[in-house]
Amino acid sequence: MTHNRLNYIEILHAHGYRVTPQRLAVLDALCAAGGHTTSAEVLARARALDARIDRSTVYRSLDVLVKSGLALTAPGDNAGETRYEIVQESPxxxxxxxxxxxxxxxxxxxxxxxxxxxxxxxxxxxxxxxxxxxxxxxxxxxxxxxx
Amino acid sequence: MTHNRLNYIEILHAHGYRVTPQRLAVLDALCAAGGHTTSAEVLARARALDARIDRSTVYRSLDVLVKSGLALTAPGDNAGETRYEIVQESPxxxxxxxxxxxxxxxxxxxxxxxxxxxxxxxxxxxxxxxxxxxxxxxxxxxxxxxx
DNA sequence: TCTCTTGCTGCAACGAGTCGCAGGTGGGTG
DNA sequence: CACCCACCTGCGACTCGTTGCAGCAAGAGA
Missing domain, CATH: 3.30.1490.190 (Ferric-uptake regulator, C-terminal dimerisarion domain)
Structure with a gap:
């Protein structure tokens, strides 16, 4: 794991978002993937961490991470697919x-x-x-x- | 209508595609919209021209137009949405x-x-x-x- | 004009993503 | 530590786009 969790928790709080196990699972899934990842892969990895997590929760969590500036979106291969990436130091x-x-x-x-x-x-x-x-x-x- | 239909028909034939009423409806819809258009709007406009046209036919027709070089795709606002545009003279x-x-x-x-x-x-x-x-x-x- | 073949259409079913809702839980307050 | 409320989650239903299939029609050839 390359991320500093405390830092992410502070950032979520600073944006008025709550820190929940599901959001941390999505965050870990995104970090573990590294680089650009499809939402489908994030979903699979998040399920490995928490089998009961729902699809809609994963999508909403990704949205929260993007809005907090912790993740970036990019269009995917097949137009109509979104990919996600954990933010890095250098743009x-x-x-x-x-x-x-x-x-x-x-x-x-x-x-x-x-x-x-x-x-x-x-x-x-x-x-x-x-x-x-x-x-x-x-x-x-x-x-x-x-x- | 700003397009020259005969020209489009020749181009479709040249690419080995058949010219059908449905494809012409999609083409007209795309031209009528002008500029970038969402597939949802193309669908609505095409339905206005031919009420019985199916969603899947519209998507397949758009694909044919793109493959023929008659239309261009571009990512839409909400990542995960494709927009279409009729080709113009100048790139x-x-x-x-x-x-x-x-x-x-x-x-x-x-x-x-x-x-x-x-x-x-x-x-x-x-x-x-x-x-x-x-x-x-x-x-x-x-x-x-x-x- | 008629026939025939191939590709196209509409339909139905499917997967991905979104949204509304009722109940659960984070975390601020006392 | 306990309470409480707003936010979050899981669920179910919905939309959008895609795909397989059976029947239909474009258009080439006679």
């Missing part, structure tokens, strides 16, 4: 390979210049701080060089 | 305001430099050609300047 985005499914981190610095330019040009203040770019990774490009 | 991305829901087009040129930099830096070949950035539009920033 970052993701590159996902559409062939092999591998994910690579993309430093926020790389996107920063682009974001600032868009904000300047269009007057928007960008809040979507978790971008997922789709593409083909270097490895897969090698394997299908013929195409 | 572009979108800025969406998380407060009022308004959408603005973002020229592909703006993102081009960022995409090329990421490709150079990480070796990826980016294929996700339809980006949606979340933020707060200038209007909404004015109205909530106090916050």
């Amino acid at each position: 970052h985005h993701h590159l996902r390979c559409s062939r092999c499914g591998t994910e690579h981190e993309l430093s926020a610095a790389s996107a920063g210049a682009f974001f600032r330019q868009v904000e300047r040009e269009y007057g928007y203040r960008l809040t979507g701080d978790h971008l997922v770019l789709e593409g083909v990774c270097p490895e897969c490009q090698k394997h299908t060089a013929g195409h | 572009h991305h979108h800025l969406r305001c998380s407060r009022c829901g308004t959408e603005h087009e973002l020229s592909a040129a703006s993102a081009g430099a960022f995409f090329r930099q990421v490709e150079r830096e990480y070796g990826y070949r980016l294929t996700g050609d339809h980006l949606v950035l979340e933020g707060v539009c200038p209007e909404c920033q004015k109205h909530t300047a106090g916050h």
Whole structure:
């Protein structure tokens, strides 16, 4: 387990949320998974920790974690699927390979210049701080060089 | 109606798809909506044109249009919702305001430099050609300047 | 125009995610 | 430590999107 539970408890309290065994189970499940995880996997892991936990509770808990800033959401492979990720120290985005499914981190610095330019040009203040770019990774490009 | 139906029919044939009343209804629904539309709205508009059309047929038709290159998909507001858009002449991305829901087009040129930099830096070949950035539009920033 | 084949449609059933409700529980107060 | 209330949980029902299947129709060929 890489997270400091006390810290999370304080954060939940600070946002006016109660700390319940179910929420801790979801939190542990999310941490244990590491990186991007589907809600289905979170559900399975949470059930392993507490067999009686309900689907709807897991979804609501994930929502609470996101609202508290403890977790991030990102669109999944099959449009219509949400993935979750425990927050980390350094903000970052993701590159996902559409062939092999591998994910690579993309430093926020790389996107920063682009974001600032868009904000300047269009007057928007960008809040979507978790971008997922789709593409083909270097490895897969090698394997299908013929195409 | 802004689309040239004959053109669409040829494109569907060229991709080996049949042209059916249901598919034309979905196509008309998508064109009538203009811009990004939720699948729920496409379904409603298609039903207005053909009351007997089935949900599954609408989803399958949208899939056919996307595979034919006649429509584009983009992630929706609530992660886990797909939005559809009829293709246009000039490729572009979108800025969406998380407060009022308004959408603005973002020229592909703006993102081009960022995409090329990421490709150079990480070796990826980016294929996700339809980006949606979340933020707060200038209007909404004015109205909530106090916050 | 008629026939025939293949792909399309509507239906029904299913899984994922959401919501309203009644009862349970966290945690603040005395 | 006990009480109490607001929030949370589990349950059940619902919606949205997907899939398998049997029958139908687009459109190619004669």
